[in-house]
Amino acid sequence: MAPINRWFKWPPVARNEDLNRAYDAFSFATTILRATRRDQPSVVADIRVYIQVPYEGTEHDSPQSRAQQAETFSPNELKAYTIMSGDHETCHFTPKLIGYAEESQGPNGLVPGGFLITIAWQRVSGIRLGSGIIGPYSTSTLGAQSSTTRGSPGPFWYQLRKLVELGVIPLQKGTRHLVFNKTTEELYWVGWYNASLKRGVKVNNAWLAIYKLAKPSKGDSSWMTDNWPRDISKWTF
Structure with missing residues (x-):
C-alpha cells in the first residue's frame, strides 16, 4: 500500500x-x-x-x-x-x-x-469529470439537462433521486465527484467523505449548479434560495 x-x-x-x-x-x-x-x-x-x-x-x-x-x-x-x-x-x-x-x-x-x-x-473505472464545466461530456450525455425533462430520467437525475430516497446525500460539489465510463456509458458518484444522512432533500435544477453541470447567469444566486423560480433558460450548459 x-x-x-x-x-x-x-x-x-x-x-x-x-x-x-x-x-x-x-x-x-x-x-x-x-x-x-x-x-x-x-x-x-x-x-x-x-x-x-x-x-x-x-x-x-x-x-x-x-x-x-x-x-x-x-x-x-x-x-x-x-x-x-x-x-x-x-x-x-x-x-x-x-x-x-x-x-x-x-x-x-x-x-x-x-x-x-x-x-x-x-475503485470504479472511468474518467473523473474535473472541477469545472463538464467539457466534452455534455449534460445530455448524462441526462442532466433538467430535473423536469419529460420522458425517462437520465442517469444523473435517476441516481440522485435514488440516493435521496435512501437518505444518503452527497455534500461534495463539482463534477470531480462524478466518474464517467465511456465504454459502458455508466455514471458513478464518488467521494463520500462529507456525506450527509437525512431525508426530505429537494431534487431540483439547483443540483446542476452544485455539480457544475451548468453555469448560472453571472451574478445570479437566486438558485441558492428556497423561493427560486426554477428558471434555467439563461444558464450555460
Whole structure:
C-alpha cells in the first residue's frame, strides 16, 4: 500500500481541549491508501484510515493523560457506504464497500483507547469529470439537462433521486465527484467523505449548479434560495 495524499487534521484543532469538547469536536487525522488484490491485481481498492490524535500541545503528555481524550466515532462516510452497499443493486452507481474495521488504539497509541477506523471500497473505472464545466461530456450525455425533462430520467437525475430516497446525500460539489465510463456509458458518484444522512432533500435544477453541470447567469444566486423560480433558460450548459 502507498499513501496517495498527505496526512492532515480535520476539524482544525483548537489549543483548548475544553473548547473542543464544548463543541463536540475532537482531533483526528485521515489519509487514503490504495491497494490491489493479491490474487486479482486488476481489482483496485481505496482505503481510508481515521485515527484519533492528541489535542495540540498534549502530544508529549504521558499515555495515561492522553488516554483521557479517547472518544468513539462513527464517520458518516462509513454509514453512507453501509447504506448504499446494503442496497447495492439499487446503488450500483456508487463504489462497493469491501469491508471496514472499527478498532481502538492500544496502550502505545497516539491516543490510547482512541478510535482507529478503516474503510475499504472498490475503485470504479472511468474518467473523473474535473472541477469545472463538464467539457466534452455534455449534460445530455448524462441526462442532466433538467430535473423536469419529460420522458425517462437520465442517469444523473435517476441516481440522485435514488440516493435521496435512501437518505444518503452527497455534500461534495463539482463534477470531480462524478466518474464517467465511456465504454459502458455508466455514471458513478464518488467521494463520500462529507456525506450527509437525512431525508426530505429537494431534487431540483439547483443540483446542476452544485455539480457544475451548468453555469448560472453571472451574478445570479437566486438558485441558492428556497423561493427560486426554477428558471434555467439563461444558464450555460
